[in-house]
Amino acid sequence: MKVIVSGRNIDVTDAIRTQIETKLERFDKFFRSDIEAYATVGSIKGTGSIEITIPLKNGAIIRAEEKDNDLYAALDMAVDKLSKQIKKHKTKLEKQYRSHDTIKFEAIPNLGAGEAEDSHEIVKTKSFPVKPMAPEEAVLQMELLGHNFFVFLNGETDEVNVVYARKDGKFGLIEPQV
Numbered sequence: 588m589k590v591i592v593s594g595r596n597i598d599v600t601d602a603i604r605t606q607i608e609t610k611l612e613r614f615d616k617f618f619r620s621d622i623e624a625y626a627t628v629g630s631i632k633g634t635g636s637i638e639i640t641i642p643l644k645n646g647a648i649i650r651a652e653e654k655d656n657d658l659y660a661a662l663d664m665a666v667d668k669l670s671k672q673i674k675k676h677k678t679k680l681e682k683q684y685r686s687h688d689t690i691k692f693e694a695i696p697n698l699g700a701g702e703a704e705d706s707h708e709i710v711k712t713k714s715f716p717v718k719p720m721a722p723e724e725a726v727l728q729m730e731l732l733g734h735n736f737f738v739f740l741n742g743e744t745d746e747v748n749v750v751y752a753r754k755d756g757k758f759g760l761i762e763p764q765v
Contacts, residue, residue, distance in 0.1 A: 588615050588622045588641075595629035603628060603658060610666045611639070617673060618643075628658065637661045639669060649673065717747065725750045726758050 590608045592599055607626045614624070622641065629636040635658030641649040651668035655661035719742035720728070729737035729750055736751040741762070749761040 588612075588618050588620065588624055590624045590626060592626045592628065595627055597628055597630040597635075599628050603662075606659060607637075607662060610662055613666070614641075614669070614673070630658075635661050637665050639665050641669070719745070722748065722750055722760050 588611065590611050592604045592607050607628075611624050611626070618641070622643065625640045625642075627638045627640075629638070634654050634656055636652065636654040637658065638652040639650065643649070649669060649672055651665040651672065653661040653664040653668065655664065717738065717740040719740045721742055722739075725737050725739040725748070728739070729735075729752070736749055738747065738749050740746070741748045744762070746762060748763075751759045751761065753759050
């Protein structure tokens, strides 16, 4: 697996680059050699963050993001999160992408005893009318409902959009493209 390291608001030192590459080597046994992992190191107000994204050739994306005052601790947490995701979703990925040769499924360990696999069962379906509104009004509606996302019809573009609450306290807007 090839590791590409970049920095956001920070210069990536050789030490952190080497540490990231060393930590991600443990995933070499799970993926084919032509897969690329992207690690983005950042720093905001003294807090280090690391985001690791592994896009697979079949369209699936494995991603983890962690923040900590210690950048090396954030790296450890992100690598642990990736490892858990890979193990947890092994069966689902294997069923869906068996014909693809991106992932070496035989190398991924099975879930241990007591680790439940999520079924992703849809237990409720909701229908609601969408009215045209501006994204700012959609954010207000979302906050009034106490949700972390809101689906609405954008009055400016006549497209269905989604606003969502980000971890940093700000808001995001998703504009699907068909």
